Amino acid sequence: MKALHIAATGMKAQELNVEVISNNVANMRTTGFKKQRADFQDLLYQNLRRMGAQTSNAGTIVPTGVQIGSGVKTAATARIMSQGVLEQTSKELDIAIRGEGFFQIQLPDGATAYSRDGSFERDANGTLVTIDGYAVDPGIVIPEDSRDITISGDGTVQVIDGAGNQANLGQIQLARFVNKSGLEAIGDNLYLETDASGAAQIDNPGNNGFGDLQQGYLEMSNVDAVTEIADLISAQRAYEMNSRIIQAADEMYSTTTNIR
Incomplete structure (x- = not known):
């Protein structure tokens, strides 16, 4: 089951997201400070059935296919260079x-x-x-x-x-x-x-x-407190949902182990 690994990458990504937000908030009164934003990308996919593959001698093809993602990665911590007050x-x-x-x-x-x-x-x-x-x-x-x-x-x-x-x-x-x-x-x-x-x-x-x-x-810093708090709540909820997926995957493993 890949869900454990996929959810773990999500938790790591949101942990870094919170670190970026915390640095922004810590520098709210730092002169000339420019805030950062964590940007993410999806990881490689496993193709179980490739889209566009031919399914018959008549030339019919698979319209969508089957792809399983492997999680998320941090692509950048972009710095926002907008004017401060x-x-x-x-x-x-x-x-x-x-x-x-x-x-x-x-x-x-x-x-x-x-x-x-x-x-x-x-x-x-x-x-x-x-x-x-x-x-x-x-x-x-x-x-x-x-x-x-x-x-x-x-x-x-x-x-x-x-x-x-x-x-x-x-x-x-x-x-x-x-x-x-x-x-x-x-x-x-x-x-x-x-x-x-x-x-x-x-x-x-x-x-x-x-x-x-x-x-x-x-x-002054271009950090907006309201925006950072909203982003923090979103990151916290995303971290929580990924942890629930790990818990669900663990329960599924437990059910499989207990089959007699």
Whole structure:
């Protein structure tokens, strides 16, 4: 009886589904977090009677056939890159992206990572960095005696210097990808480029379809609590039904064993 194995694959699939949902819910307040969705595919089939097979010399064929499936597998945990809600913080170094694009972050090993988390700070040298101390690329250095930091929608960073003059400190640029769902998440709100995502396209905010920047705002997670709870209930019921199939198969085995 294959029902035990088939139902077991269903239970494993729903267990993973719940793990994905739990990670989404755990990151409901994570800045710039993008939720995931578990996608499933059916496994191989055993053909007991192949459709289209000839059944007589007159050329009659089997219209449907007999196929027995062998269960389910997890095909992907797709990341949903939809826009999250922008929340006002009024902090001058908090920046949200409204639309397409990722901030470029320089990692300690020299590699470039990408992020939607714009909660930036200044390090001891005045360099614009993430909360982990990674520099934003291209580098922006804010002098110690400057004030009234202004970051415009197109990424231009300006301050009032110690002499009271307006100074232009540089330009924040964004990166975007043909397949942004193909980026590899490495934690700390960072992603890496992969062959699936395609090469990064770099431009100024607001140009050629890139999003613009909003100073004093942060993009929140795009996780919707109601949707996640509904998905959790569905996954729990699917897990329960698969467990009932295992119980039914076990009872059928028991009946067969007890035949005298």
